[in-house]
Amino acid sequence: MQTLEELYWHLLKQGADGKPLAVGGDADPKLIGCLIHPEDKPLIWRVKPCLCPPDSPRDCQTACEWDAVALGDEGVVIDDEKCVGCQACVDACKLDALKTSKEIIPVVQELREYDGPVYALVAPAISGQFGKDVTMGKLRTALKCLGFTGMLEVAVFADILTLKEALEFDKNIRDETQFQLTSCCCPMWIAMIKKLYHQLLPNVPGSVSPMIAGGRTVKRLHPTAKTVFIGPCLAKKAEKKESDLVGAIDYVLTYQELSDLFSVSNIDLASLPEDKVPHASEAGIGYAYAGGVSEAVSRMVGQLNPHRSVTIQTRRADGVPECKAMINDILAGNHGGNFFEGMGCKGGCVGGPRAIISKEEGKKQVQAYGKEALYKTPAENPYVIELLKELGFSTVEEFLENSRLYDRDMDT
């Protein structure tokens, strides 16, 4: 019987070659279902029976900080409602019995069969992930070769959300006792606050992440479009399914899944021509690494209101234990700042579980790309205004005041 890995490569190659998907009669229908219809399966799959002694603590259960691993008849079962997609259980299982959801095969099918537009939305951490010579322009060409209609940098939506967070800060933080927790960007940080530190929700502005903002924008402008987010993150696969966010993003791929598709499609990325459409500011691109969000919002608050009496003081944490320690400090009254950024992964998204290169190299590559940006901050970025005009608004303030497109209710 073929393993999940063997089935995955077999189906991916067939899809990439434009052939109908077919497998041998001895293939496990459960594994085929996981690969062809991941949307109705949990984020973490158990692909073989558990062999851990029933009376000892299981490594996957101990590793899960979210109480999402329960015991079923044949072994552990993941509670999809509780799972945030941190991958700690997968890494902890010594038998390699747990696997993470892959959505690349249905995406390949969409690229072949869907007759409407299919847009790729790439996370800011993408610089350098497919090789130092693979520029953003070459990546756009490569994605179009695969059948995508176009490629958008999610960093441009990070630009708009930076303005939103900075305006919220300027409006709400009026004295030394008040503080704001960043709302956008990291679903693991938000899950932590919603599930474990509910009392801090009033300090989180109700904004969607740049990924959801991008998906909603594409669908507002092109209602029949399919949206495919591509990033280093598994938690984004869980985020897209949250009840108040569902519909913005149709598929979430990791850089690893995309790299697998490039390899079976025999695309030599470095040799492709450039298709350059730079549109994010250096600040939005910086969302890819820890500290980038607070740096961007802090700069923006200074630009919006340079004479405010309460200045912005940022504090940040990356990695779940550090985020929890920072939140516990806040709850104990040891604020040490009035704007808090939390990122679930060490180093931020460049350290995401499905990044291809090291977080240090990833940050270096993102920073180099950021330096090439024509604009330093979102307020200087004409592409932001152009995009808002397409949505029917002439200024960021007008958009944020009159549109609920990037809002979310944190209590749901």
Ligand code: SF4
């Ligand atoms: S991915 Fe993370 S949250 Fe989900 S079950 Fe595994 S350890 Fe728990």
Ligand code: SF4
């Ligand atoms: S820090 Fe990690 S969990 Fe959070 S958005 Fe980035 S890759 Fe995802």
